[in-house]
Amino acid sequence: MVVMSPEEQFQAIIDAEDKIEPPDWMPDGYRKTLIRQIAQHAHSEVIGMQPEANWITRAPTLYRKAILIAKVQDEAGHGLYLYSAAETLGVKRDEMQELLHQGKHKYSSIFNYPTLSWADMGTIGWLVDGAAITNQVMLTRGSYGPYARAMVRICKEESFHQRQGYEVLIRLCQGSPEQKAMAQDSINRWWWPALMMFGPHDSDSTHTEQSMKWKIKRVTNDDLRQQFVDMTVRQADYLGLELPDPDLRWNEERGHYDFGDIDWEEFWHVVKGNGPMNRERVAHKVKAWKDGAWVREAATAHAKKREARSAA
Amino acid sequence: MTYEVPVAPGEKAEIEETTELSGESWPMWEVFVRAHRGISHVHIGSLHAPDVETALENARDVYTRRGEGVSVWVVPSTEVHAFEPDAAADYVEANEKVYRLATTYEIPEEVGQM
Numbered sequence: 001m002v003v004m005s006p007e008e009q010f011q012a013i014i015d016a017e018d019k020i021e022p023p024d025w026m027p028d029g030y031r032k033t034l035i036r037q038i039a040q041h042a043h044s045e046v047i048g049m050q051p052e053a054n055w056i057t058r059a060p061t062l063y064r065k066a067i068l069i070a071k072v073q074d075e076a077g078h079g080l081y082l083y084s085a086a087e088t089l090g091v092k093r094d095e096m097q098e099l100l101h102q103g104k105h106k107y108s109s110i111f112n113y114p115t116l117s118w119a120d121m122g123t124i125g126w127l128v129d130g131a132a133i134t135n136q137v138m139l140t141r142g143s144y145g146p147y148a149r150a151m152v153r154i155c156k157e158e159s160f161h162q163r164q165g166y167e168v169l170i171r172l173c174q175g176s177p178e179q180k181a182m183a184q185d186s187i188n189r190w191w192w193p194a195l196m197m198f199g200p201h202d203s204d205s206t207h208t209e210q211s212m213k214w215k216i217k218r219v220t221n222d223d224l225r226q227q228f229v230d231m232t233v234r235q236a237d238y239l240g241l242e243l244p245d246p247d248l249r250w251n252e253e254r255g256h257y258d259f260g261d262i263d264w265e266e267f268w269h270v271v272k273g274n275g276p277m278n279r280e281r282v283a284h285k286v287k288a289w290k291d292g293a294w295v296r297e298a299a300t301a302h303a304k305k306r307e308a309r310s311a312a
Numbered sequence: 313m314t315y316e317v318p319v320a321p322g323e324k325a326e327i328e329e330t331t332e333l334s335g336e337s338w339p340m341w342e343v344f345v346r347a348h349r350g351i352s353h354v355h356i357g358s359l360h361a362p363d364v365e366t367a368l369e370n371a372r373d374v375y376t377r378r379g380e381g382v383s384v385w386v387v388p389s390t391e392v393h394a395f396e397p398d399a400a401a402d403y404v405e406a407n408e409k410v411y412r413l414a415t416t417y418e419i420p421e422e423v424g425q426m
């Protein structure tokens with residue numbers, strides 16, 4: 001019998017398309033890469049509530065308000081599923097959150113852009129949740145069990161997010177010229193940041209090879225981005241809106257759309273914390289946590305009192 | 313994104329995992345949901361809550377917003393006990409005892425379904 005090292009056993013499970021589960025032996029790098037990614041993913045869901053919460057009080061109808069509240073509530077849930085998955089790797093949720101507050105953890109840069117009009121609620125659902133779905137569908141096939149399972153639940157809910165957003169844009173595009181112009185302005189602002197969501201070019205992306213071998217990542221950044229562009233063009237056409245890229249055209253030979261260059265300077269600028277909303281997003285998160293302290297303390301005190309009473 | 317954290321030029325790739333906390337953390341609960349009548353509860357995730365009532369309410373709000381369940385259990389995570397991962401060897405041994413499996417035995421065709 002060939003005796004496999006723990007590392008070989010671990011890789012054999014992954015190669016067989018089986019999942020790694022929390023008590024399994026895993027290389028330290030695998031564990032660290034997952035914690036880094038799941039924590040940032042969880043933080044993204046939580047911070048991602050802010051740009052849309054910004055419009056809850058100003059939604060044009062009660063129906064749209066109810067939808068928006070449901071979507072924002074979903075994002076809170078997504079954060080929780082993900083923190084719960086990260087905790088199976090031995091990190092504490094409260095510590096991850098504290099590190100976010102201290103600015104030591106990141107979240108997706110897309111949430112550092114402001115939501116300036118109602119049309120942004122449509123565009124975010126369509127493009128931002130749409131890009132997220134492209135990523136997350138891939139992640140349901142990831143090798144770490146708890147993360148992959150969280151992704152399955154999340155993907156089911158994301159579909160609602162994308163479709164309600166697209167419907168907001170359909171309505172605006174069928175409305176007055178001003179409404180349609182508002183939709184176009186919104187697409188102009190969000191298109192490039194949405195493409196940036198797929199991360200740097202494969203050639204500039206660190207650790208891609210290792211992450212692919214571990215099946216933490218299954219499709220490269222550039223391939224996912226291409227997949228997203230190919231899907232989205234038709235949807236923009238239907239709306240009668242223009243995607244703000246003069247280089248966007250069908251390439252018969254490749255069987256894909258060609259598209260223009262991303263402004264990588266802007267990308268790194270926002271990643272490093274200097275985007276239009278970076279400081280405000282974190283400050284708001286910290287304030288909400290501090291303002292809620294009395295509720296958490298009261299709940300803890302209440303629980304202790306009841307425990308003491310039932311022990312007596 | 314790609315939910316992979318981009319590493320800016322000159323930045324270290326590792327993140328911090330622990331930090332000092334002020335205030336108390338709530339205990340963790342494991343959540344089990346019965347999707348519909350006739351099947352068992354299935355583990356679906358975990359959450360933090362100060363007491364069992366809050367844990368149940370949070371579990372309902374977080375894990376069953378779209379009719380995913382007709383019944384929810386919450387169990388303190390510290391009350392879930394498991395074998396050490398090494399005990400997996402015992403399961404492999406069980407696989408070798410094929411005489412425990414019905415398919416081991418050949419039954420003459422003449423006698424029909426058994």
Ligand SMILES: [Fe+2]
Nearest residue numbers: 045074075078
């Ligand atoms: Fe989400």
Ligand SMILES: [Fe+2]
Nearest residue numbers: 045078132136
């Ligand atoms: Fe997401």
Ligand SMILES: [Fe+2]
Nearest residue numbers: 075129158161
């Ligand atoms: Fe979403």
